[in-house]
Every structure is written in C-alpha cells, then in structure tokens.
Amino acid sequence: xxxxxxxxxxxxxxxxxxxxxxxxxxxxxxxxxxxxxxxxxxxxxxxxxxxxxxxxxxxxxxxxxxxxxxxxxxxxxxxxxxxxxxxxxxxxxxxxxxxxxxxxxxxxxxxxxxxxxxxxxxxxxxxxxxxxxxxxxxxxxxxxxxxxxxxxxxxxxxxxxxxxxxxxxxxxxxxxxxxxxxxxxxxxxxxxxxxxxxxxxxxxxxxxxxxxxxxxxxxxxxxxxxxxxxxxxxxxxxxxxxxxxxxxxxxxxxxxxxxxxxxxxxxxxxxxxxxxxxxxxxxxxxxxxxxxxxxxxxxxxxxxxxxxxxxxxxxxxxxxxxxxxxxxxxxxxxxxxxxxxxxxxxxx
Amino acid sequence: xxxxxxxxxxxxxxxxxxxxxxxxxxxxxxxxxxxxxxxxxxxxxxxxxxxxxxxxxxxxxxxxxxxxxxxxxxxxxxxxxxxxxxxxxxxxxxxxxxxxxxxxxxxxxxxxxxxxxxxxxxxxxxxxxxxxxxxxxxxxxxxxxxxxxxxxxxxxxxxxxxxxxxxxxxxxxxxxxxxxxxxxxxxxxxxxxxxxxxxxxxxxxxxxxxxxxxxxxxxxxxxxxxxxxxxxxxxxxxxxxxxxxxxxxxxxxxxxxxxxxxxxxxxxxxxxxxxxxxxxxxxxxxxxxxxxxxxxxxxxxxxxxxxxxxxxxxxxxxxxxxxxxxxxxxxxxxxxxxxxxxxxxxxxxxxxxxxxxxxxxxxxxxxxxxxxxxxxxxxxxxxxxx
Numbered sequence: 001x002x003x004x005x006x007x008x009x010x011x012x013x014x015x016x017x018x019x020x021x022x023x024x025x026x027x028x029x030x031x032x033x034x035x036x037x038x039x040x041x042x043x044x045x046x047x048x049x050x051x052x053x054x055x056x057x058x059x060x061x062x063x064x065x066x067x068x069x070x071x072x073x074x075x076x077x078x079x080x081x082x083x084x085x086x087x088x089x090x091x092x093x094x095x096x097x098x099x100x101x102x103x104x105x106x107x108x109x110x111x112x113x114x115x116x117x118x119x120x121x122x123x124x125x126x127x128x129x130x131x132x133x134x135x136x137x138x139x140x141x142x143x144x145x146x147x148x149x150x151x152x153x154x155x156x157x158x159x160x161x162x163x164x165x166x167x168x169x170x171x172x173x174x175x176x177x178x179x180x181x182x183x184x185x186x187x188x189x190x191x192x193x194x195x196x197x198x199x200x201x202x203x204x205x206x207x208x209x210x211x212x213x214x215x216x217x218x219x220x221x222x223x224x225x226x227x228x229x230x231x232x233x234x235x236x237x238x239x240x241x242x243x244x245x246x247x248x249x250x251x252x253x254x255x256x257x258x259x260x261x262x263x264x265x266x267x268x269x270x271x272x273x274x275x276x277x278x279x280x281x282x283x284x285x286x287x288x289x290x291x292x293x294x295x296x297x298x299x300x301x302x303x304x305x306x307x308x309x310x311x312x313x314x315x316x317x318x319x320x321x322x323x324x325x326x327x328x329x330x331x332x333x334x335x336x337x338x339x340x341x342x343x344x345x346x347x348x
Numbered sequence: 349x350x351x352x353x354x355x356x357x358x359x360x361x362x363x364x365x366x367x368x369x370x371x372x373x374x375x376x377x378x379x380x381x382x383x384x385x386x387x388x389x390x391x392x393x394x395x396x397x398x399x400x401x402x403x404x405x406x407x408x409x410x411x412x413x414x415x416x417x418x419x420x421x422x423x424x425x426x427x428x429x430x431x432x433x434x435x436x437x438x439x440x441x442x443x444x445x446x447x448x449x450x451x452x453x454x455x456x457x458x459x460x461x462x463x464x465x466x467x468x469x470x471x472x473x474x475x476x477x478x479x480x481x482x483x484x485x486x487x488x489x490x491x492x493x494x495x496x497x498x499x500x501x502x503x504x505x506x507x508x509x510x511x512x513x514x515x516x517x518x519x520x521x522x523x524x525x526x527x528x529x530x531x532x533x534x535x536x537x538x539x540x541x542x543x544x545x546x547x548x549x550x551x552x553x554x555x556x557x558x559x560x561x562x563x564x565x566x567x568x569x570x571x572x573x574x575x576x577x578x579x580x581x582x583x584x585x586x587x588x589x590x591x592x593x594x595x596x597x598x599x600x601x602x603x604x605x606x607x608x609x610x611x612x613x614x615x616x617x618x619x620x621x622x623x624x625x626x627x628x629x630x631x632x633x634x635x636x637x638x639x640x641x642x643x644x645x646x647x648x649x650x651x652x653x654x655x656x657x658x659x660x661x662x663x664x665x666x667x668x669x670x671x672x673x674x675x676x677x678x679x680x681x682x683x684x685x686x687x688x689x690x691x692x693x694x695x696x697x698x699x700x701x702x703x704x705x706x707x708x709x710x711x712x713x714x715x716x717x718x719x720x721x722x723x724x725x726x727x728x729x730x731x732x733x734x
Contacts, residue, residue, distance in 0.1 A: 241455030247405055249470050249585070250443035263460045339569040340459055 003332070006343040010328045014321065021320045022075070022313070026068050029309045034060035040084075040307055071313075080317075081310025085302045090314035093299055099189035100170055101288070101295030105280035106190070107211050108218040113273045116223045117266070120230025124238060124265075125257045135231075139224035151217045151290035158213060166213050168291040175206040214291045218284055222276060229272055233265040240264070267338055274330035275323075282319040351420065352593060352625045353379040353402065358415035360397050360406060367694040371397040371410060373649045376720060379593065381420075384619055384626040386640030386657070388633060388672070390690055394649040395629045399595045402627070403448060404430060404438050421445060421592070444474040446593040447586035452602050453578035457570035463581045464566030467553065468546035470588040475549070476542075480517030483541035487511045510538050517542065549588070557584045557614060576607035580614070587618060594618070595627045600635065612639050633676055637661060642726075645669050648691040648701035651720055655727040665729045667706045700732065708733055 029037075038054040055061050059070065074081070080090035088096065123135040158166040171179060171191060178184055178200065179191060186194050192211070195204035237243065238261050246260040283297025292298070296315065303311030334341045355377040362369040372394045379385050387395045400406050402417055417430040419441070430438065450456040458466060471479060487510045516523035530536045547566065554562035557580045570578055579599060586594055596615065600608040616639060619626050630636050636643050637657060644654040645668065653666040664670045674684040688705035691697055697704050703713035712732050720730040 241450055241452055242458035244405065245448075245450060245456045245582070245585070246458070248403055248442055248448045250439045250441070250473055251469070252439060260458050260461075264458070338460055340571050 003343065007328065007332075010324075010331075014324050017324055018317060018320055021316060022072065023068070025313055025316045026071060027064070029313070030064055030067070037309070040309070075317075080314040083299075083303065083311040083314070084308045085306055085311065086299060090310050093311065094296070094314060094318050097283075097294060097296045097299045100191075100293065101283050101297060102281055103190045103192060103207075104211065104214055104218075104284065104288070104293065104295060105277060107192075108215045108222075108284075109273075109277045109280055111215060111219050112222045112276065113226060113269075115219070116226025117230050117262075117269060119223070120227040120269075121234055121257065121262055121265075123227065123231045124234035125253075127235065132231075135227060139228050142220045142224040145221060147217060147221060147286045148290055150220060151213070151287060154213050154217060155290070166209060168210070168213070168293065170207065170210055170293055171203075172206050172210075175203050178203055210291075210293075214284070214287050214293055217287050217290070218280065226269060226272065226276070230265065230269050233268050234261060237261040237265040263337070267334070270333055270337060271330055274326045274333075278319075278323045278326035281326075282322050283315070350381045351378045351418075352381045353377075353420075353627075354416075354418040355379075355398075355402070356416050356418070358398075358401060358417065359413040360394070360401055360410055361413050362410045364409060369693045370649050370696065372401065375415070375649075375651055377644060377651060377654070379625050379627055380642075381592075381625055382619070382623055383641040384615070384628055384639055386628045386630060386636035386643040387646055388630060388636050388643055389646035390631060392648075392690055392693065393646040395631075395646055396597055398646075399448065399597055399627060399629055402430065402593070402595065403442055403446060405442075419446070419593075440474070443470050443586075443591075444589045445591055446595065447589070447591045448595040448597065449579075449583050449586045449599045451598040453575060453582045454570065454602075456582050457578060459570055462567055462569055463554075463573070464547060464550050467550040467566070467581070467585050467588055468543065470585060471546040471549050472542065474589045475546075477518050479542050479545045479549075480514045480519075482545045484511055484514035484518055486541055486545075487514060506538070510541065513538060514541065550584075553584045553588050554581070557581075557587065559584070575603055576610065579603060579607075579611055583611075583614065583618075587622065587624075590622055591624055593627065594624045595629070597629045598631065601630075601632075608635075615639055633672060645672065648693075648696050650701060650717075651728075651730060652702070653727075653729050653731075654720070659727055663727075665723065665727070665734060666731050667708050667733070668702050671705075671707075700730075 034055050035051060037060055038051045038058070039048070041054055041058075042048060042051070059067060062070075078091065080094075082088075083090045083093040086093050086096070119135050123132045126132050154166075155168060159168060170176075179186070179194070184194070184198055184200065184203075187197055188194055191207035192204055195201070195207060234257075238257070240261075242264075243256060243261050246256045251260070283295055283300050285297035285301050287293070288295045288297035289301045296318070299311065300315045302308075303315065331343070335343055355375055358372055358375040358377075359370070360372040362371055375394075375398065377385075377398070387398060389395050397406065397410070400410075401412055404412070406412060412431060415431065418427050419430050420427050428437075430441075433441075457463070487507050491504070491507050491511065513523075513526045513529060517526050526539065530539055550566055551562045554565055559565050559577060559580050565573065565577070565581070570581075573581065583599070599615075600611050603611060612635065615626060615628070618624065626639075628636070628640055640657050642654065642656050643660045645652045645660070645666065647668050652668045653660065653664070655663075655665075660669065661673070664673055668686075671684070671686045675686055677683040686705055691701045691704075697714065699712070699714040699716055700706070700718050703709045706713065710732060716732070718730045718732050720728050721734060722728050723734045
C-alpha cells in the first residue's frame, strides 16, 4: 500500500478513537453533581449564594448528551476551555508545557532505549554468565524502585548534600532571565536546542545540569524494561537457524550477535520503545512533579489535584493523539526493519 | 583414495540437567577426497552432531570430549587437527574450506537481509584480498581512462584514495586504514566497489546453482522465494568459496518430492564439477542410495557399519542395517518395522547399544562393545557376529 494512503487511513482512524476517549473522560467528570462542579468556578466564598445562577449559566443541570454536545462543539472550534491552575486557555497550556516535556523525552528516551538494547544484547550473548546475572539483579532493583522515592533520594544527595550541584527545575534563576530576555530568540522553547541556536553555551550547560537527575530517574526504572525485553527477544533470535548459518559461514561472534541476531530481535523492542517515547512525551507526571520540572506532566498533576476538569480533559485528548501518532510512526518504522511487513497487509 | 577428513576416537557429550548424554562415542570415520559419504540413522543417532563436531559448532551444553579430526588442506600446510586449531583459524576455514547446508532453508536464511547480502557476506569475509585486487584494477582503469578529461579531474583524488584503500585490502591481512574508513558513515562509501565485486560473484554462484534470473533473486528477501529456490540459495551460500568439504544435513527433507530430485541432481553435479567431498546426512536410505558413494550407518552415537553404497544394499552385515533395509516399503512386500524404540539417551544399554532390539543378540552383546572391524575390503562392521 502506498505510504501516503496508509497514513491518511490511519489518521482517519484517529477520529473514532478520540471520540471514544472524550466520551469516556467526559462521562467520568459527570459523576460529580452539578453543585460540586459549579463550586469549582467559585473563588470567593461570598459567591456561594450564586451557585444556582452559575449552574443555570453554564447549563450544568442539562442532560449528559446536551452538555457533551456543547463541549464537543467548543472543542471543534479550538476551544478546550480555561485551565484554572495556570490561568490560561487549555490549548495554550498544552503548547506552553509541551516543549519542556519534549526536551525531557528527547534526552531520556535515547538513554533508555539504547542502553536497554545494549545491555539486553550483552546479557543474552553471555547468558548465565556473571554479566547476565548482574543485569538481571540490576533490572529487578531498577524496576522495583518507586520513581518518587528514587527522585527524592537523588535530590537529597545531589541537591541537598552536594550543595546544589544538580538542582531541580528547568533553569537557574539567572539563566531564566537570560532565556526570557529580548536578545535570546526562543525558536522551539526547548532550552538546550535554543541555547545552541543562540550560541549560548552557558545556558545550554545550565539546562543540561537540570536535566540530569530527571533523566536518571526515568532511566533507572525504564531501562530494566527494555533490557529484559531485548534479552528475551535476543535469546529467541540466537536460537534460530540463521544464527547457526551465520556461524557456519565463519563470521565472528560479534557480527553474528550484533548483525544477524540483533536485527531480528529489535522488532518487538521497537514497539515498546515507541510506547515508551509516547509515555514520556505525554508527561512523566511523577518525575516532573518531584523535580518541579514544569512540563505537561507537572501541569496534569496540578490540574488533577485541583479538579481542573477542562485541563484534565485536554490532557487526556492530547495524550491520545500522541499515542496514535507514535503508533503510526512505529508501524512505518517496522517496514524499514522487517522486509516481511507490508503496510496494511500484515506479516507474510 | 586419499582422505580429506579423518575422524579418530571422537566423543561428544551433552551435559544437561537430566544427565549426561553421549551423543557420539569413540567414532572413527574417514571422508575421502571427492566422494559423497552418507551418514544414515534414526533421529537422535548423532548424525547431525558428527557434522557439527567437524565444524566445531556443537551447541551448548554439548562438548567435544576427546578425539581428533584431521583435515587435509590443499597446499603446503598439509594436515591440521581441527580440534586443536585456534578459534580464529577455525573461523577462516568455516564457510571457506568447509561449509554446511541445513535441513530447513527458510530457517537457515536470515529474513531481514536479501539473498545477495547474505551470500556476498561470505565473499567479503573469505575472499577479501581477491575482491580488493579486483576493485583496485577497476579504479586503475578509471584513472587511466580519465586522463585529459577535465570532469574526471575532480574525482581523481577520490579515485586515488580508493586505489590506496583497495591496495591495502588486497595485500594486508588486517589493514588499519580501510577498517577505520569502513566504520565512518559516509566515508565508508569509498569501499562500495568491494561490495560490487562481491555482488558479481554472488550472481555467478546463484547462476551456478541453476537459479533463474539470478540478478533479481539476489535483490530479493528469503520470504519472496519458494522452498526449492531458498534451498538453492543456501547451497549457493555454502558453495560460494568452493569448499573442499560440503556438509549437507538432510537438505531435501523439507522439500517436495519433485524439488527433492532436482536438489539431489544439483548435489551430484556439484560434486563432479567442484571436486568437493560431500558429507550427506539423511535418514532416508533411498536418498542415500541415489547420491552416496559410501554409506555409514549410525545407531545411538556409534557407527554400526561403513561400506560402499552397492555393498551395503546388496550385502548388509550389521543386524541394524538389515533391519533398516527391511523397514523400507517395497512393492509386494510388507515393510518390517524394527522392534523396540531407540536406546534411552541418558542410560543406553551396556555393550552393543542395539542388542535389546537385535534378533541375533548373543550373551556377549550386553557385555562388550563391538569394535569396528574391516571384514572385507572397504566394508567395516561393528558387531560380535563378525
């Protein structure tokens, strides 16, 4: 199937998916009574007397379908509502917080994916040898460490005990001023990239310094997952006939493992890596909150904890779109890795 | 006739959790130059392990316990003991002087590389000097032709550099500069002529195994070919460097009968044209009769009988060989299945492993292991009857 036709077909599939997700999430918010939802708009206790009129104005007592229809009509006009916690429209909030999260994902995902693939390959090639056992123990520890606990410990050591070596946040206060000044052009709002484009290495290093701890926190837990998957996939691949053929050709062990076995073993890992990237780019909620790293995840946590319904709805829709798009990219990548896969055709 | 491979006292054991398996016990076997030797036996009798031992590719947890495998190389090097060689030397023999064709062609080919890539790999590995020399000549031709051509002047430095790289590849065994260049993206394109030369050889060898339209097939992936074509491609891969010894492990078992006949015909032709010795592993006596010069019969890790193909069919001596021949369905005669089952691999019966199923068993059979004796010229039997 032609690539363009395939992409269009997959994007059309996005419509029912988004419809279902919006219905689900909107339905959950309807579990709150109209009074509860009306009181969320109230900031001054004196206004509590006006709840009835708020319910009237916003139609909160209307039947589900009518409220859902109104909301959907607004969404189609590009109006996702008002995010109370950051005092800006939800749409703007997404665009405002996305670069920070993307920056974190761009730094964390390659670390996780490549080290996972590397360690998994090594562990499989040296099955039941000390390295394999070491990675297994490491994986169990990494996988079972809670994110928030590890994040806090890292902050205590590298920020507390080592007197502010690796601070939380996105930028130091001085650098924040530089970034927000007029002569610093913000092309992408991804600090490290903008710093390079502006040729400001001090900003770049400062941004990098703030990224180290969140990246480590995300890596320790997620590397284990990719690594174990890669190991089992690799072991399966190493038992296949083509590996024996490759050895019988006279190839050295390195080529056999890294070329013949790994290329086949990568196929399931690509799927999971895609989801991992989508999950990271959709906001690493706990990690961003722990490190006060103001990205989508931080915003989602703030909104959820303060019952900011429009923000939560917007966040959910954004995550859904992201997952579907990443899934599409992964499927296209498949055809590059495995010649047997045809777009829209399945495996031969 | 001279021997190509001389296996002496070879023992292979597998150390599994359930116990130790004697896959091969004290085997003595010769493969002569230019002959097709068939190894016949039931599943689990150690046929494939014999082949794997020659290539030194016994899978974990198997181990070659003792013995020697003398391989006679051409040239001045003479005889080498494969079991005493370093892994590096062994690798330079695998796929080069000795190669293997596997039972299941769709499993033996890597699904993510083209047929051409997989065969070229053999040339790039074992024929590097030759490819480097050919590529160098190509570049020299370009340099000579380009004289006086102003357009060629721009590309001249690249050609010079290419010539130097190819010259190093052709002469040195581990050239540093080409290896570094090959690892740098973009710069590694300088070595494309090497790949090109390998591709030419690949198309030639594919044509040799009677694949129609070899240039197209070389660009295809394994799943795009039929079973017979895949097996031909695997055979081409094994033949790429004109090996002295070609090991075929049941190469026709997974194929249709018509394709089977074609592949057997191909093996026969290869043996005559390339002068290679073929070690043909099969459980099918009919196939062995069709293609082999000599046949070795194996039972539970030991050789029972080794003889010329006509001799073994007209005058089988070992009771197991006779039983095998009686088990073949023939017109007008009921096939006689061999009573009992294959010996337990963890604790085989003492003495001759076949004695519990043997119609001629004697008291000595469960006490002493019979030696492989030459009863008549080129006819060896391991049985107390002789």
